[in-house]
Amino acid sequence: MAPIKNGRLLFNEVPTGYPIPGRTTVYDGSGTIDVESEPLNGSILVKTLVLSVDPYLRGKMRAPEAKSYNPPFALGEPLYSHGVGKVVRSEHANFKPGDYVYGSLLYAEYFVPKDVSYLQVLVRPEPSLPWSVYIGAAGMPGQTAYYGWKAYSKAKAGETVFVSTAAGPVGSMVVQLAKQDGCKVIASAGSDEKVKFAKEIGADVAFNYKTTNTEEVLAKEGPIDIYWDNVGGSTLDAVLGNVAPFARIIICGYISQYNGEEPYGIKNMRQVLTNRVAINGVLVFDHHARYEEEFYKVVPKKLATGEFKYSEDITRGLDKGGEAILEVQKGTNTAKKVIVVAND
Incomplete structure (x- = not known):
């Protein structure tokens, strides 16, 4: 198979105020990937579907020496946040092609994670809910x-x-x-x-x-x-x-x-x-061990029936990711901000 485009959103510069698209974050659309031959080295190849844009991302846009509870983004490397992706190929026993995974995903159309412990196979409890809800009301924010x-x-x-x-x-x-x-x-x-x-x-x-x-x-x-x-x-x-x-x-x-x-x-x-x-x-x-199982039993069902309501503000395309991040920091987004990177 011929190589295909593999766009990425890179952390380019530590901001002093709001994160500015094109300066703080830069979209790189020049990369390519051959999904059939990309080395996996015992890992998996993930196609990114949806990414969550959350206020805490601003705290990761800092110099390495600035300490916090969460590690900073690395300059010149893609950003990452909670997301849902699809396994394209696998050399790992816990994942198979066609699985959907939830966890920390790179701001890249395709990527091979160095550490799969941050990912879990996501079986959609309520199929009527779109994947984007599983990074919002039925995901980390919820x-x-x-x-x-x-x-x-x-x-x-x-x-x-x-x-x-x-x-x-x-x-x-x-x-x-x-x-x-x-x-x-x-x-x-x-x-x-x-x-x-x-x-x-x-x-x-x-x-x-x-x-x-x-x-x-x-x-x-x-x-x-x-x-x-x-x-x-x-x-x-x-x-x-x-x-x-x-x-x-x-x-x-x-x-x-x-x-x-x-x-x-x-x-x-x-x-x-x-x-x-x-x-x-x-x-x-801090609370996954105590409440995660209960959460997935209760919340997706209430969202699917309409007992709990949610709202989304969707940005389509990783190339617009920098603007989506800025909207959340300024509060100009109208609801839960989600970047749809690709369809299934």
């Missing part, structure tokens, strides 16, 4: 919401919950989990369209934080028993100023300070003491 809510919310019916970035893939799942537990939900989002979606999935109070004062809403609708934090900064401070005794704060993201913004100094930390507030950070991989 797992983050489900695991964090189960582990830390200690929710009781009638409590008041505030969710920031409530129309995103994590926040929207938290809204629905909180409503399922009988809570009153306050939701913030960054556009009127996103506010509308937050209301459609059950939020009792939803507002555009760009046009409405967050602190005024919380003072009127609170106090807050549970806060799911996707943004940090002044929003977290507003919550601390309006917490109920024994409130729980679950910190999932800090996107207000991912792109070179001046760190925000929290003014209301005293409330943690006076109201005996519990604060926990949630990273999805």
Whole structure:
């Protein structure tokens, strides 16, 4: 078989602010691959189908010496994130041609993973759901919401919950989990369209934080028993100023300070003491052993029946991956951002 194009999205430069397409990330469409003869060396050849674009990717766009819980991207190499791909060829006993795999996939049309331990064969529990949902509401973002809510919310019916970035893939799942537990939900989002979606999935109070004062809403609708934090900064401070005794704060993201913004100094930390507030950070991989099996039994079925709702913002083509990443960092995406690289 003649070689075919194998496009890749490369990490080209450490950004100082937002990741700029063509500078921070560069699409390289010059590469080719012969899928029949590419050496596998005991591994597998994966065709990438869909890739997840998530806020945490910005934290990996850093210099190697900058430490974090997640390793940085390597300059000159393809980016990677959660995705679904299809096995084209295999020299590994755990995978066979035609299998679908889920896990950390390169931003490349085809690739041979050096380490297959980051991949698992994905048997679609609900065939009516497209593969893209398995990297969104039925994948890592949905797992983050489900695991964090189960582990830390200690929710009781009638409590008041505030969710920031409530129309995103994590926040929207938290809204629905909180409503399922009988809570009153306050939701913030960054556009009127996103506010509308937050209301459609059950939020009792939803507002555009760009046009409405967050602190005024919380003072009127609170106090807050549970806060799911996707943004940090002044929003977290507003919550601390309006917490109920024994409130729980679950910190999932800090996107207000991912792109070179001046760190925000929290003014209301005293409330943690006076109201005996519990604060926990949630990273999805800490909780797989406890909740993953339960998640796949519960969540895909509820998504397939419509009991849980989801929304997607699809970018088609790896060549537009840099723009998709920037949209998520700026919040101009309209829903869960997915890059469709190829059809099955």
